[in-house]
Amino acid sequence: MSAQGSPYASGPPSDRGSGARGAAGSLSRASDRFERWFLRVLTVVLVVGLPLAAAGAGLASYEASMRTVRAQAADRHQVTARLTSKVRGQDWAKRPARVRWTDADGTVRTGTALVPTGTPAGAAVRVWVTRAGTVTTAPVGPLNATTSGWLVGAMAGLGVAAVAYAVREGGLVLLNRRRYAQWEAEWDVVEPRWSGRFRR
Template structure:
C-alpha cells in the first residue's frame, strides 16, 4: 500500500492555523484588538509624552523662578540695623521687633524684623530691605528655582502617568461591560439548547 494515501504518512504534521490568514486569531474579539491597540498607544504616550511633559513643565517653572530670583536680587539688599528695644523671651522662636537703620541717602528708617529672643537693645542685626525701605525676606536663590523646576516636572510626570492609568482603567471598564453584555446575549441563545440536552 502506498504511503501517499495512508493516514500515517511520514513527514512533519501540519500545524494548527497553517491555513489561517497571517495575524488572524479566531479567539480574539474586536474588543481584544481594541484593548491591544489602546495599550500600545498608552505605552507610546508614557515613553514619549511623559518625559516631554515633565521636561517642558519643569523647564518652564525653572525659567519663571529664575526671573523672580533676578528681580528680587535687583530689588532687595541687606542693611545693618539696630534694635530699638530688648527682645524678651528665652525660647528658640524668633520674635518681631522694631529696628532702625540709616539708608544710603542718610534717611533714618524703622521697620519690624524677626530677632532671636534675649537680644538686647542697641544690638546690630542684618535685615533685608527693598528699595523703598520696607523690611522683607531674603531673595529667592537659584536653589529655589531648581527645586521648583524639579517639583513641577515631577508633578507633570505624575499627572501623565495617573491620566494614562485612569484612561486604561476606563477603557478596560467599558470593554468589559461590552464583553459581559455580549456573553449574556450569547448565553440567552445557547442556554435553551444546553438545558434541552439534560432534560431528554
C-alpha cells in the same frame, strides 16, 4: 469525513489563511484586537507624554521661579541696623523688634525686623530691605527655583501616569461590560440548542 469538515467539530473553522486575525489566533475577537490596540496607544502616550509633560511643567516652573529670584535679587539688599530697644524673652525664638538704619544717601529709616530674644538695645543686626526702604525677607535663591522645577515636573509626570491609569481601567471596564453583554446574548442563542442534545 475529516474533523475539519465535520459539522460537529468544536470551535469555529480554522482561519489560517485570513489576514484579518493574524497571529493572534482563530479565537481572537474584535474586542481582543481593540484591547491590544487600546493598550498600545496608552503605552505610547505614557512613554512619550509623561517625560514631555514632566519636562515642560518643570522647566516652566523653574523659569518662573528664576524670574522671581532675579527680581528679588535686584530689589533687595542687606543693611546693618541698630535695635532701638531690647528684645525681651527667654526662648530661642525670634521676635519683632524696631530697628533703625541709614541708607546710602544718608536717609535715616526705621522698621520692624525679627530679632533673637535677649538682644540688647543698640546691638547691630543685619536686615534685608527693599530699594524703597522697607524691611523684608531674604531673597529666594536658585536652589528654590531648581527645587520648584523638580517638584512641579514630578507632579506633572504623576498626573499623566494617573490619568493614563484611569483611562486604562475605565476603558477595560467598559470593554468587559460589552464582552459580557455579547457573551450573554450569544449564550441565549446557543444554550437552547446545546441543552436540547441532552434532553433527547
